[in-house]
Amino acid sequence: MSAVPGLQADCEELLGAFLEADTVRFERFAELWRERRFHTIFYGRIRALERNKLTKKTLELAQQYFLPPYAFQIRVGALYLLYGLYNTQLCQPKQKIRIALRDWPEIQRFQQDLIDSQHYDAAYIFRTLRLARAFHFTAMPKLLNYRTKKKTEENEFKEEFKEPSNRVNSLITNDLLEELMNIHDHYQKMKCVISADKSQPDKALSLIKDDFVVNLKDVALDYQEWQQNRMKLFLNAKETGETSKKKEEETLVESEGSERANALARIKYKSYSAVIEASKSRRHRQVRLESSESGSNCGKSPSKSEKNSRRPQPAGRRDSLE
């Protein structure tokens, strides 16, 4: 099945507006839906066969946003979108929403989350869809179609919709920290038991930092904060970079980004320029300070390198305008 032109853009626009509204209430979604008269999306095809195909493709596209790795708000928006599309479709009998077997546990967890966080409107809507028999329980998510394609189309989804993958947090979970804390306390107690003074462990036995669990938690939190700030910075920079062509605004973006870049460069310079003199026994292997222009780029995060690469662009654009 070839993609329907404009369908993905429309859905992403609606979900993007819902994301910005920063709420998961259905009333807000319904307002956005009505503003756009989204039900007219089905008016394009008149003949029954084409109507069926269009509806199937629309539901299939919307269904993809309902599953991970999308952020919670997007998933709730996708649920509302599916509800709207399922009910406003013109096919008789209605085309169903295909959900694969492997996705059902995740969806049930999602429903439980909705109920636990008291988003009863979303939970009610999901229940309504279930009662209306809107789902097909399938083995595989995508219905196969046999047409030899010349090239495979790749789905490029918007980066902003995805929940930022936080690998540090998935590794250092709350459970893990709790367990570490317990083990640490147990360890301290054991040390006390075998020490001469029962109230505190022997000085000879202090081999680790006492508060390392707390430090670990702080480091993980810091990382999460940094990641969120970086996302915000990236989004702001992207907006200002796209809308402005004036040099002043570019330099503003540059200064934001270049502050951090300069700070990092300074630190790196300090560490790389201080050469430790080797001991006399290794005189023949003195450390030499190598200077490389690209050396400072290795450690930079991708967003900064993107900003750097964007700098030459406005010049090019202005040249073409003149």
Added chain:
Amino acid sequence: QESHAIGRRPDNPADLVEEGELLLTLNIFYPVIFQKHKDHKPYQTVFVLGSQELTQLRDSISCVSDLQIGGEFSNQPDQAPEHISKDLYKSAFFYFEGIFYNDRRYSECRDLSRTITEWSESHDRGYGNLQSVKMEDYTFNDLSLKIGFPYLFCHQGNCEHIIIITDIRLIHYDDCLDRTLYPLLIKKHWLCTRKCFVCKMYTARWVTNKDSLAPEDPCFFCDVCFRMLHYDAEGNKLGEFLAYPYVDPGIFN
């Protein structure tokens, strides 16, 4: 194209499809007869229930090679035999995941897959252990299948159809729930029928070779034109020719 059976309920309540039944969607491809079909093979789409036996699917596959009538009948055109190939050569097999499911319901059925299994066992060809079992003992629920992977149906000795399973899902309230209608034909490729060379109106029923009266070889005729051209009023054969009964692939349209 599925519209004719959507929501159907059976007259006999014993024929009602139960909840939890699996519905498989199969694409059965026609063997390539015409060269234009090489890149986009025509196929038919069939719905099958998980609890149905493989033999039920085998019986529902309509292939023109089953209707062929063997033999040359220029000398006795009225005596085209009653038996079609389907009655004479009843053997068939399915091949799924390394196992050949042979039709052994009738005594005439042979194990067509034996050639293949013997070939694979004769040397170390790297095909592992190919087994051969009876088709009538298995339902689709017993099989482990891959979606989108090509499997085989072979009948008439050498007529091979590729089978691909495109979807497996649970039966739904809106589906046809009359068990007697399954396997259910959903979609069929429409083939152009070859018309008689003379009248260009009726579908060809005879084909002639080495025909001194015909402008091309082979040449197709409908029954009426064939008799009018090749036989006189008393039924004597005129000219030299070989005549075979012809079944057009578009007969199932």
